[in-house]
Amino acid sequence: METSSFIHPAIGFLALAAVLPFLRGKWWNWLLPAPAVLAVFAVFTMTPGDHLTLNWLGQTLLLGRVDKLSLVFAQVFAVMSVAGMLYAMHVKDRGQHIAAALYVSGGFGCVFAGDYLTLFVFWELMSIGSTFLVLLNRTRESVLAGFRYFLYHTAGGLLLLAGLLIRYKALGTWEFTPMAPGSAHLYEWLILAGFCVNAAVVPLHAWLPDAYPRGTVTGSVFMCAYTTKTAVYVLARGFAGWEILAAAGTVMAVYGVLYACIENNARRILSYHIVSQVGYMVAGIGVGTAMTLNGAVAHAYAHILYKGLLFMGTGCLLYAAGTAKLDKLGGLAARLPWVMVLYMVAALSISGMPVFNGFISKTMTITGAAEAHRTLVALGLEIAAVGTFISVGIKLPYFAFWGGKPTDNDRVLAPIPWNMYAGMSVLAVLCILQGVAPSILYAYLPFEVEHPYVPWSVWHVLQSLLLLGFSGLAFYLLRKVITPHEGLNLDVDIAYRAVGTGALRFVCRPLAFLDDRWTEAYRTGGLRGLMGIALGSVWFDRRAIDGVVDGSARTVRGIGGLGARTQNGSLQDYLGLAAFFALCVFGLVWYLG
Amino acid sequence: MNGLGAFLERQRELRGAWLKALYGVLAALVLLNLFVGPHEPHFGLDAYPGFWALFGLVVGVLMVVIMKRVVQPVIVRREDHYGDI
Numbered sequence: 001m002e003t004s005s006f007i008h009p010a011i012g013f014l015a016l017a018a019v020l021p022f023l024r025g026k027w028w029n030w031l032l033p034a035p036a037v038l039a040v041f042a043v044f045t046m047t048p049g050d051h052l053t054l055n056w057l058g059q060t061l062l063l064g065r066v067d068k069l070s071l072v073f074a075q076v077f078a079v080m081s082v083a084g085m086l087y088a089m090h091v092k093d094r095g096q097h098i099a100a101a102l103y104v105s106g107g108f109g110c111v112f113a114g115d116y117l118t119l120f121v122f123w124e125l126m127s128i129g130s131t132f133l134v135l136l137n138r139t140r141e142s143v144l145a146g147f148r149y150f151l152y153h154t155a156g157g158l159l160l161l162a163g164l165l166i167r168y169k170a171l172g173t174w175e176f177t178p179m180a181p182g183s184a185h186l187y188e189w190l191i192l193a194g195f196c197v198n199a200a201v202v203p204l205h206a207w208l209p210d211a212y213p214r215g216t217v218t219g220s221v222f223m224c225a226y227t228t229k230t231a232v233y234v235l236a237r238g239f240a241g242w243e244i245l246a247a248a249g250t251v252m253a254v255y256g257v258l259y260a261c262i263e264n265n266a267r268r269i270l271s272y273h274i275v276s277q278v279g280y281m282v283a284g285i286g287v288g289t290a291m292t293l294n295g296a297v298a299h300a301y302a303h304i305l306y307k308g309l310l311f312m313g314t315g316c317l318l319y320a321a322g323t324a325k326l327d328k329l330g331g332l333a334a335r336l337p338w339v340m341v342l343y344m345v346a347a348l349s350i351s352g353m354p355v356f357n358g359f360i361s362k363t364m365t366i367t368g369a370a371e372a373h374r375t376l377v378a379l380g381l382e383i384a385a386v387g388t389f390i391s392v393g394i395k396l397p398y399f400a401f402w403g404g405k406p407t408d409n410d411r412v413l414a415p416i417p418w419n420m421y422a423g424m425s426v427l428a429v430l431c432i433l434q435g436v437a438p439s440i441l442y443a444y445l446p447f448e449v450e451h452p453y454v455p456w457s458v459w460h461v462l463q464s465l466l467l468l469g470f471s472g473l474a475f476y477l478l479r480k481v482i483t484p485h486e487g488l489n490l491d492v493d494i495a496y497r498a499v500g501t502g503a504l505r506f507v508c509r510p511l512a513f514l515d516d517r518w519t520e521a522y523r524t525g526g527l528r529g530l531m532g533i534a535l536g537s538v539w540f541d542r543r544a545i546d547g548v549v550d551g552s553a554r555t556v557r558g559i560g561g562l563g564a565r566t567q568n569g570s571l572q573d574y575l576g577l578a579a580f581f582a583l584c585v586f587g588l589v590w591y592l593g
Numbered sequence: 594m595n596g597l598g599a600f601l602e603r604q605r606e607l608r609g610a611w612l613k614a615l616y617g618v619l620a621a622l623v624l625l626n627l628f629v630g631p632h633e634p635h636f637g638l639d640a641y642p643g644f645w646a647l648f649g650l651v652v653g654v655l656m657v658v659i660m661k662r663v664v665q666p667v668i669v670r671r672e673d674h675y676g677d678i
Contacts, residue, residue: 140677140678141677141678144677145677257656258656258660258664261656261657261660261661262660262661262664262665262669333598333601333602334598334599334601334602335598337597337598337600337601338597340601341597367635370635370636371635375635375636378635378636379636382648382652383652383656386648386649386652386653386656387652387653387656390653390656390657407602407605458629459629459630459631459632462622462625462626462629463631463645465622466622466623466626466645466646466649467645467646467648467649468649469615469618469619469622469646469649470619470645470646470647470648470649470650470653471649471650471652471653472615473615473619473649473650473653474649474650474652474653474654474657475653475657476615477654478653478654478657478658481657481658481661481662482657482661486672487665487669487670487671487672488669488670488671488672488673488674488675489665489668489669489670490668490669490670490674497675
């Protein structure tokens with residue numbers, strides 16, 4: 001087995017996360033893009049095949065399954081990590097970089113995992129890393145959202161774990177292979193449900209618009225790229241052709257744009273559009289022809305580039321103006337012109353405007369669905385395309401940069417560092433390059449098709465321009481109606497919040513009751529006895545032990561203090577500690593295996 | 594304000610011209626649609642010229658009006674409805 005032609009792209013990121021806390025001086029931030037560049041190099045030099053096997057508890061784990069499907073996802077993950085790390089270079093908080101590095105390495109780990117155990121370990125690593133990217137925004141709102149996010153993903157992870165354990169019991173293998181559509185084993189449904197949580201399949205999606213708008217400016221850029229797309233990858237590998245996904249994807253595509261239509265927070269609009277865009281991919285996987293699968297993969301690739309850029313653009317607004325709420329913005333076009341231009345590149349990409357990369361990926365999925373005679377799927381995706389252009393293509397930039405307001409010269413804007421522009425420029429160039437020359441992307445698509453899809457035909461261009469032009473007209477006519485206002489739109493998270501509150505009551509009430517009774521009993525009975533014992537022991541202590549014990553007491557107090565410091569009651573620290581120990585164990589196993 | 598910012602500032606005064614240009618382009622697209630159509634219509638109706646223009650306009654208008662005027666009034670709450678802000 002050839003191992004020399006495979007460097008696992010996660011290695012660099014894990015190394016970065018490990019050394020970052022110990023680096024001194026000011027120049028450590030120049031190290032940030034290094035593992036990303038290494039990852040790009042690794043992806044373009046690795047050869048297909050099975051690499052990096054590991055024996056653990058009598059099981060053989062496969063950490064490096066390299067084939068066309070894993071390669072194309074790894075490639076876009078690597079490219080995105082370069083832009084994301086560039087964009088984040090100015091951030092002084094090392095914790096954010098460590099979280100991002102662990103998160104990205106988890107993404108690579110999942111993509112190359114050849115078995116369910118490896119997949120699960122990296123799946124959870126992603127979940128922990130991304131939780132920190134929300135928590136480290138360090139507002140009360142973010143910490144609470146991060147906590148909900150973590151609970152939700154833990155539940156999703158447990159579904160996956162239950163599924164893969166039952167599957168092992170039934171089949172005797174951890175191997176991660178395609179599941180035949182329509183077979184109705186419990187374990188397959190459990191695994192599918194675990195994947196669907198991360199793919200934000202409606203109605204399991206509410207964690208996404210809850211957490212992503214509350215992440216750090218640079219953290220959300222990473223999150224929008226990896227979690228859902230890793231889920232798309234595992235769905236494409238495991239569940240291609242599953243009918244239920246075609247329906248679920250179409251519902252997602254429409255549901256996301258409907259909510260985006262009424263949202264006020266720019267980053268939440270984009271979050272709902274992740275649900276919608278991932279819907280295209282899930283639908284493509286569900287239809288399951290070579291063309292729609294390629295469409296799903298192409299759309300995932302294009303989507304990572306433009307969605308990263310969209311989150312970067314709105315991140316700039318948040319960074320400079322201090323808010324991403326559209327009713328608080330407006331009149332900024334002349335003051336942040338390049339942010340506007342770079343944002344618009346991404347906005348036109350997601351809308352599927354010719355020249356930009358959404359045009360060559362979105363139309364492929366829709367045409368594929370229509371050619372497979374899935375008229376309803378294709379129709380749903382066209383409706384979603386209209387909503388996408390109205391919300392992300394026009395509404396968001398119009399109300400952020402113009403909004404019918406005069407140029408806002410009074411607002412104090414924080415200057416945007418050069419590296420943020422650099423990260424955005426990388427993605428903007430790629431969005432346009434792929435749009436103009438689709439073969440740059442199509443060359444890497446994994447599935448063989450009889451008739452290659454040609455996006456640049458007169459009809460495709462005309463159809464896209466007609467659809468987008470007239471949805472633009474609809475916006476213009478209704479610009480007074482669609483004006484965003486402050487407010488919270490209820491979503492299905494109302495259900496899981498109720499479950500959470502209920503569970504908390506269920507646990508807390510009896511515990512509080514017991515605690516009360518115990519305190520009472522202790523005060524009346526226990527305390528008196530204890531006082532007696534204490535008096536006796538004080539006498540003994542003074543006479544006999546003082547000299548002997550003093551030395552060891554100091555030691556014990558020292559250890560106790562350390563213990564108390566680690567148990568400070570804040571979830572972040574527990575999580576970090578748990579992740580740290582898990583990594584140590586994994587590293588040990590790796591080394592010993 | 595740099596060059597691009599100043600350019601954008603000037604365009605604000607040319608709103609009317611931009612709007613006319615938009616109408617012109619839309620009309621041209623529909624006109625072109627009379628001569629260029631799909632090889633294989635996917636939905637049947639899309640064989641007729643102007644279908645996608647009407648589709649974009651009608652779906653867009655319905656989506657905005659229904660979501661903003663019917664759905665949102667029912668599901669909107671105060672920003673700190675859950676008390677977590």
